[in-house]
Amino acid sequence: xxxxxxxxxxxxxxEEAFLTINCTYTATGYPSLFWYVQYPGEGLQLLLKATxxxxxxxxxxxxxxxxxxxTSFHLEKGSVQVSDSAVYFCALRAGGFKxxxxxxxxxxxxx
Amino acid sequence: xxxxxxxxxxxxQPVGSPLSLECTVEGTxxxxxxxxxxxxxxxxxxxxxxxxxxxxxxxxxxxLSASRPQDRQFILSSKKLLLSDSGFxxxxxxxxxxxxxxxxxxxxxxxxVT
Numbered sequence: 001x002x003x004x005x006x007x008x009x010x011x012x013x014x015e016e017a018f019l020t021i022n023c024t025y026t027a028t029g030y031p032s033l034f035w036y037v038q039y040p041g042e043g044l045q046l047l048l049k050a051t052x053x054x055x056x057x058x059x060x061x062x063x064x065x066x067x068x069x070x071t072s073f074h075l076e077k078g079s080v081q082v083s084d085s086a087v088y089f090c091a092l093r094a095g096g097f098k099x100x101x102x103x104x105x106x107x108x109x110x111x
Numbered sequence: 112x113x114x115x116x117x118x119x120x121x122x123x124q125p126v127g128s129p130l131s132l133e134c135t136v137e138g139t140x141x142x143x144x145x146x147x148x149x150x151x152x153x154x155x156x157x158x159x160x161x162x163x164x165x166x167x168x169x170x171x172x173x174x175l176s177a178s179r180p181q182d183r184q185f186i187l188s189s190k191k192l193l194l195s196d197s198g199f200x201x202x203x204x205x206x207x208x209x210x211x212x213x214x215x216x217x218x219x220x221x222x223x224v225t
Binding site: 031032034036041042043044045046049051089093094095097098099101102103104106 | 143152153154155157160162168201203205210211212213214215216217218219221
């Protein structure tokens with residue numbers, strides 16, 4: 001079946017550090033891939049997405065590239081801010097009714 | 112534009128009491144609707160989804176139930192709450208029929224069972 005695996009947290013960084021959160025997936029066919037962000041006490045918001053191989057999704061300084069050869073969709077940001085502290089979820093949709101989510105990675109950014 | 116509402120925002124209920132959480136979506140028709148639960152510090156657990164009025168699929172056997180009385184209304188209920196029902200409940204929608212688009216989430220309801 002389809003699945004998403006993302007790196008366990010928490011990840012703690014200092015402000016302006018480089019961020020990578022790893023995400024790999026297993027899916028049949030050609031899924032769409034997503035990163036969602038959840039700030040404390042809120043629902044999930046779409047951060048970025050990619051719908052086909054080699055697409056790069058980007059938003060608010062975050063980027064992720066759909067790598068079919070390595071079945072990966074790693075999230076990166078060149079310089080994190082305290083306001084980026086949140087939980088990040090990698091997810092995929094392969095055309096069925098369900099979205100498959102990873103377990104989430106909590107990010108703490110220290111000033 | 113589409114908007115999703117959930118209420119109440121927070122709820123404190125005693126064990127054994129009933130529950131009703133409501134979710135409504137504006138700005139779209141015939142959405143696929145979802146209820147998720149998130150325990151403290153944990154990931155998302157899909158509870159129910161619905162592809163149309165009166166059509167409910169249950170993912171996890173438990174003392175919760177869901178109903179969809181109108182196209183854009185989704186209700187989560189329980190007759191008798193358990194301590195383990197505490198958590199953050201999220202409603203979400205996606206345009207139907209099945210596609211590869213993103214889900215949109217509501218603001219959530221924080222439920223504490225005491």
